[in-house]
Amino acid sequence: MSKAKKDTWKDLVIFLLECALFGVMLVYFVPVSASAESAYVFTENGEATNLRSLGTYTVTCGKWANGITASGVYAKANHTIAAPKSFKFGTRLVINGQEYVVEDRGGAIKGKKLDIFFNTHKEALKWGKKKVEVFIIE
Numbered sequence: 780m781s782k783a784k785k786d787t788w789k790d791l792v793i794f795l796l797e798c799a800l801f802g803v804m805l806v807y808f809v810p811v812s813a814s815a816e817s818a819y820v821f822t823e824n825g826e827a828t829n830l831r832s833l834g835t836y837t838v839t840c841g842k843w844a845n846g847i848t849a850s851g852v853y854a855k856a857n858h859t860i861a862a863p864k865s866f867k868f869g870t871r872l873v874i875n876g877q878e879y880v881v882e883d884r885g886g887a888i889k890g891k892k893l894d895i896f897f898n899t900h901k902e903a904l905k906w907g908k909k910k911v912e913v914f915i916i917e
Contacts, residue, residue, distance in 0.1 A: 829917045830873060836891045836913045838874060840903030848883035854896040861885045861894035871916040878916070 848854050848861075850868040860872060861883035870881040872893070879895065888894050893913065897903040 830914045831917055833872075833913045833915055834891070835910050836893050837908060837910055838893045838895060838906075838913075839908045840895050840897050840906055850882045852882055854883065856896060856898045856902070859883060859896040861888050861896070863889050863892070873914040873916060874911055 846854050848859060852859075857877060858880055859882045860874075860879035862870070862872070862881040864884065866872075866881045868881055872879050872881065874893070874895070883894070883896070885894055895903075895906065897906065
């Protein structure tokens with residue numbers, strides 16, 4: 780194994796131990812190669828799975844959220860996302876290193892557009908409208 784690969788795995792193990800120690804688990808990417816469109820990922824529950832790029836999407840937050848989603852669950856900040864009908868409810872997406880779950884729809888959510896739920900409209904305005912690469916957890 781090359782030194783670079785050993786260092787990557789060493790960093791990963793240290794990161795996972797720190798997360799376990801402090802009770803935190805974030806999405807952590809381990810690139811397959813510099814030009815790969817997929818990568819391995821460790822998710823919130825510690826499972827290793829594949830992450831595949833879906834390309835660039837426009838991500839916003841609408842002001843019409845009332846807490847109840849189209850799937851019937853309560854929306855949660857840093858978790859709930861509204862997506863087009865082409866995404867099944869329960870689909871797990873990663874945006875800027877944060878894992879979200881498709882739990883809602885919206886009249887304006889079509890094509891390559893997603894809507895993140897925030898606790899307050901002020902937080903939503905702070906996020907604004909961004910074009911970001913979106914990954915699906917397979």
